[in-house]
Amino acid sequence: MEVLQVTNISKQYGEKGNTVEALKNVSFRVEQGEFIAVVGTSGSGKSTMLNLIGGLDTPTQGAIIIRKRNISGLKRKELAVFRRRNIGFVFQNYSLMPVLNVYDNIALPVTFDKGKYVDHPYLEELLRELGLWDKRKRFPSELSGGQQQRVALARALANKPAILLADEPTGNLDSRTTVEVMGLLKNSCRKYSQTILMVTHNESLAANCDRILHIEDGMLLAGREGA
Numbered sequence: 726m727e728v729l730q731v732t733n734i735s736k737q738y739g740e741k742g743n744t745v746e747a748l749k750n751v752s753f754r755v756e757q758g759e760f761i762a763v764v765g766t767s768g769s770g771k772s773t774m775l776n777l778i779g780g781l782d783t784p785t786q787g788a789i790i791i792r793k794r795n796i797s798g799l800k801r802k803e804l805a806v807f808r809r810r811n812i813g814f815v816f817q818n819y820s821l822m823p824v825l826n827v828y829d830n831i832a833l834p835v836t837f838d839k840g841k842y843v844d845h846p847y848l849e850e851l852l853r854e855l856g857l858w859d860k861r862k863r864f865p866s867e868l869s870g871g872q873q874q875r876v877a878l879a880r881a882l883a884n885k886p887a888i889l890l891a892d893e894p895t896g897n898l899d900s901r902t903t904v905e906v907m908g909l910l911k912n913s914c915r916k917y918s919q920t921i922l923m924v925t926h927n928e929s930l931a932a933n934c935d936r937i938l939h940i941e942d943g944m945l946l947a948g949r950e951g952a
């Protein structure tokens with residue numbers, strides 16, 4: 726089943742005469758359950774692409790279709806709801822809420838979305854799987870970097886998103902913790918058929934994914950991804 730279709734998207738930043746073309750005519754498709762690495766040099770457009778797919782920003786041109794919905798056509802409010810229900814984000818800097826404990830950080834996006842039932846047994850399963858059950862009442866400041874990133878991952882997975890977008894999720898972690906977090910991502914991909922797009926600068930991590938999208942200068946390089 727196809728989860729994502731990106732068709733001819735372009736993104737320009739800035740005003741006339743002073744524009745940056747961050748993405749140029751990018752197209753690709755993603756099937757459910759694929760674990761995709763996004764690679765490319767600094768400034769090539771990787772984060773821009775993830776932000777557009779996640780509905781944090783809108784493309785200048787082109788269409789992004791997620792689970793058969795064209796998100797480019799959604800209004801601001803509709804997009805916010807769509808994002809909350811269908812997209813999970815993990816960033817390099819965890820971005821947890823400091824005043825909430827681990828459990829509440831994870832339950833927050835689901836609780837916030839009043840239209841959605843909070844599946845507490847599933848949250849417990851997630852916490853146990855990520856080795857966080859014993860830490861559920863702790864606050865982010867009481868956790869190590871790797872533990873905080875696992876909380877961020879659990880939070881991103883809590884609403885069973887169509888797509889998990891991860892922008893250098895292991896960028897701040899040491900090599901042992903990186904391997905651990907990668908293992909958790911891979912496990913959620915295999916166990917829940919979770920679709921993942923992950924930006925990484927680490928070649929061996931990229932080589933471990935199902936497919937690599939290589940972006941340079943805002944363009945998708947032809948590669949194994951094919952048509």
Ligand SMILES: Nc1ncnc2c1ncn2[C@@H]1O[C@H](COP(=O)(O)OP(=O)(O)OP(=O)(O)O)[C@@H](O)[C@H]1O
Nearest residue numbers: 738739745747765766767768769770771772773774
């Ligand atoms: N909000 C913005 N306003 C103006 N230009 C931007 C904005 N965000 C990104 N850019 C520009 O768009 C281009 C692509 O940036 P982007 O952040 O997508 O790169 P990246 O591949 O994620 O780089 P890195 O690996 O360093 O994170 C860069 O030239 C950048 O300066």
Ligand SMILES: [Mg+2]
Nearest residue numbers: 771772773892
């Ligand atoms: Mg980036």
